[in-house]
Structures are given as structure tokens and as C-alpha cells.
Amino acid sequence: MAAYYSYSYSSYARNLLGATIASLAVWAGLYLLLTGRGERFNVGGYLLRISPYMWALYGISFCIGLSVVGAAWGIFIAGSSILGGAVRTPRIATKNLISIIFCEVVAIYGVIMAIVFSAKIQAVNSSSGFSRSDYYTGFSLFWGGLAVGLSNLICGLAVGITGSNAAVADAHDQQLFVKILVIEIFGSVIGLFGLIVGLLVTGKAEDFAGII
Numbered sequence: 243m244a245a246y247y248s249y250s251y252s253s254y255a256r257n258l259l260g261a262t263i264a265s266l267a268v269w270a271g272l273y274l275l276l277t278g279r280g281e282r283f284n285v286g287g288y289l290l291r292i293s294p295y296m297w298a299l300y301g302i303s304f305c306i307g308l309s310v311v312g313a314a315w316g317i318f319i320a321g322s323s324i325l326g327g328a329v330r331t332p333r334i335a336t337k338n339l340i341s342i343i344f345c346e347v348v349a350i351y352g353v354i355m356a357i358v359f360s361a362k363i364q365a366v367n368s369s370s371g372f373s374r375s376d377y378y379t380g381f382s383l384f385w386g387g388l389a390v391g392l393s394n395l396i397c398g399l400a401v402g403i404t405g406s407n408a409a410v411a412d413a414h415d416q417q418l419f420v421k422i423l424v425i426e427i428f429g430s431v432i433g434l435f436g437l438i439v440g441l442l443v444t445g446k447a448e449d450f451a452g453i454i
Contacts, residue, residue, distance in 0.1 A: 290377065293372070293380075294372055294376045294377050294379060294380025294381070294450070295363070295380065295450070296380070297380035297381055297383065297384040298359070298362070298363055298379065298380045298383040298384065299363075300384050300387070301359065301383040301384035301385065301386060301387025301388060302356050302359050302360055302383065302387050303387070304384075304387045304388045304391040304392075305352050305355050305356045305359060305386075305387035305388075305390045305391045305440070306352045306353055306355075306356040306391070307352075307391065308352070308388075308391030308392060308394060308395045309348055309349050309351055309352020309353070309355075309390070309391055309394035309395070309398075310349045310352060311395060311398070312345075312348050312349075312394045312395035312396065312397060312398025312399060313345050313346055313347075313348040313349035313352075313394070313398045314349075314398075315395075315398055315399055315402060316344075316345035316348065316397075316398035316399060316400075316401045316402025316403075316405070317342055317345045317346070317402065318402070319399075319402035319403055319405070319406050320338075320341040320342060320345060320401070320402045320403075320405030320406045320409065321342060322406070323405070323406035323407075323409045323410055324338045324339070324341070324342075324405075324406075324409045327409045327410055327412070327413040330413065331412075331413040333416075334409055334412045334413050334416075337412065337419065338405065338408060338409045338412060338419075340405075340423070341401065341402070341404075341405025341406075341408060341409070341426065342405070344401045344405065344426060344427075344430045345398055345401050345402055345405070347430065347433070348394045348397050348398040348401065348430075348433050349394075349398075351390070351394050351397075351433045351434075351436070351437055352390065352391065352394050354437075355386075355387070355390045355437060355440050356387070358441075358444075359383050359386065359387055359440075359444065362379060362383065362444070362447055362448070362449050362450070363383075363449075363450060364449045364450045364451070365450075366450050366451060372450075373451060375448050375451060376450050376451065378446075378447060378448075379444075379447040379448055379449070379450060382443050382444045382446075382447040383444055383447060385443055386439070386440040386441075386443035386444040387440065389436060389439045389440055389443060390436045390437060390439070390440040391436075392436070393432055393433060393435060393436020393437075393439065394433050394436055396432060397429065397430060397432040397433035397436070398433075400429035400430075400432060401426055401429050401430050404422065404425055404426040404429050405426055407422060408422040408423060408426060
């Protein structure tokens with residue numbers, strides 16, 4: 243009963259917060275519209291006022307940060323099952339370490355792509371402003387880094403959950419390990435898809451040059 247009331251209160255609080263934010267947004271939009279200052283709500287102008295360096299650094303941060311979170315989460319899920327199952331069946335400990343390696347590779351994907359993305363960042367004199375190419379580079383690095391980071395986050399979770407089940411299945415019947423390992427390999431390919439998407443998004447991005 244206590245858990246039910248706790249869940250109901252948290253759900254009510256989330257709904258109230260969402261309704262409050264939506265009401266404030268609608269009120270602000272109507273105020274600007276009815277007072278003749280609707281042009282201040284300019285999303286494009288806001289995006290252009292942000293430095294392309296900031297977009298690029300955000301993308302690189304998401305790339306490596308989300309990748310490391312996905313790897314750590316997968317290692318936590320798989321490692322706890324491996325250690326728990328090894329208490330009853332010690333033989334699974336060494337063989338199932340391959341799941342931990344697969345999770346760690348996810349973080350390596352993020353580090354590699356962050357290095358590739360950071361190579362496009364060059365110091366320029368921004369006193370005369372940024373060129374269209376600079377904004378394109380900043381936006382592409384942001385979305386490319388976000389795509390890589392989210393892909394590696396999901397990949398780490400998929401590999402971790404599959405590795406956890408592989409350890410439990412191997413403890414029960416060692417013939418099931420290879421079959422589940424094939425599924426785990428397919429899950430780890432998701433990270434490679436993210437790398438390919440990141441390279442495609444940033445493939446035509448040039449180094450920062452500024453307005454010449």
C-alpha cells in the first residue's frame with residue numbers, strides 16, 4: 243500500500259510539473275504574440291547566436307560521455323550476473339569475461355569517434371564572425387556525436403543484458419553459451435552502426451576557418 247501511494251505521488255508530481263512548464267510556455271508565447279513582439283521567439287536566431295564551437299564540443303561530450311555510460315551500465319549488469327553465477331558454478335567466470343570485453347569495446351568506440359571529431363576543431367579568429375561552413379561543421383559534429391553516443395548507450399545495455407543471460411544460461415547448461423554468444427555479437431554490432439552514422443553525418447564537415 244505504501245509503495246502504491248509513493249508511486250501515485252511521484253506520478254502526480256511529474257504530471258503537475260509538466261503541466262506547469264507547458265502553461266508557462268503557452269503564456270509566454272501568447273504574451274509575445276499579443277504585444278506585437280512575436281519575432282523575439284526566433285529559434286533560428288537563437289541557434290545562430292550560439293557559437294559553433296559550443297555545438298561541436300557538446301557533440302564530442304555526448305559521444306564519449308554516453309558511450310562510457312553505456313559501457314559501464316553493461317558491465318554492471320553482466321558483471322553482477324557473472325559473479326553471482328560463479329558462486330555456484332565457478333567454471334563460468336573466465337569464459338563469460340567476453341561479455342565484459344564487448345561492453346568495454348563500446349567505450350572504445352566513443353573514444354575513437356571523439357578523437358576523429360575533435361580533429362575538425364581548429365582555433366580561428368571569431369572577431370569577424372563564423373562562416374556558414376563553420377556552423378555546418380558545428381551542427382554536424384553535434385548530431386553526429388549524439389548519434390554515436392546514443393547508439394553506444396543502447397549497445398552497452400543490449401550487450402550487458404544479453405551477457406547477463408548468457409552467464410545464467412551457461413551456469414545451467416554450458417551448451418547454451420555459444421548460442422547466446424551469437425545474439426550478443428549481433429547486439430554489439432549496434433555500436434558499429436552508430437560509428438557509421440557518425441561518419442556519414444560529419445563526412446562533409448570541414449575544419450573551422452572563420453570568415454576570411
